[in-house]
Amino acid sequence: LHDGTFTGAEIQTRWGPVKVQIVVRGSKLTDVQEVEAPGSHERSVEINDQAAPILRDEALRAQNASLDLVSGATITWDGYRQSLQAALDSARR
């Protein structure tokens, strides 16, 4: 991975569009942030507030967007994973 900040593709989910940004330092993924997150209605906000930190934690943990699922960790939100994959692909170029 190249160092820098990379933004993934916008992925449509049930709750609205999701887009993540990753930070790579020393060839390691050091942060994942959702630059666009579903929040258009109350339920989305509730789901998103709860799922985003969990997903962020797992994205850092797995550091491998080619996985579909992770056992032993909390659940990923696949929309984030898709956007994360795109961001990682940018970082690999």
Place this chain on the structure above:
Amino acid sequence: MTSPATHQIRRVEQVMGTAFGITVAPPVGAVDNDGTVEDDLDETFAWLRWVDRTFSTYRDDSEISRIDQGSLAIDGASPEVREVLVRCAELADLTDGWFTARPRGDGPAPLDPSGLVKGWSIDRAGMMLRMAGHTSFAINGGGDIVCGAPISRPDGWRVGIRHPTERDAVAAVLVVDGVAIATSGTYERGAHLWGRNGTGCRTDLASVTVVGPDLGTADALATAVFVEGSGAPTWFDRFPDYDRLVITGSGRVRWTSGLDDLLAARS
């Protein structure tokens, strides 16, 4: 246009104190324009929330709490509650007591079948999806997984087994379809595992993953193998359809031969 074979619908919701994610592919040719897949997901999550309300040890008004308080007789409980308690007793026998529905040692042990309930409820959720016509799906409830046929890859779902100590790594990758996978360890959600007879867990293991046909059983076995601590208890032979992958405290990964063909090289 997304091709029907890879079209998938995903949803994640918070249930049982963790995140549950369900991915389904509508049957080929039945692209979900009328919302029926969403209806199926609504029903599946409604089931999981019902299980949470009914079995929670954190709610005084759950059936499990009321049974424990003596205000509800087991005979008067829901059929699902009775089924789970019967299965807990069977699994306690089959694991020589290493799995138990009364895990805590301090004082009278409260009834806590959660070591089986989450996996069991995900098995049922998978059955609901199958009955609704979905053969391609995956359910991940806080790291415990039931999957049907794969969606985006022909060879199977790529399932990472979380590395217990390296936060940003997976220890192994399994490529699977049509199986259940449960992992137990103390690295997640604090030390929630207790040994036999309520003793503190003195395991040298970092995590135990069990793979097999039924997630309730896999979930219970993962916990039992973890707290037993040797990594290779003889009673595991009573479960010939199940395999295990054990990560020791020093980071060694060991598995039973049934997983040989499912383990992928790490990408």
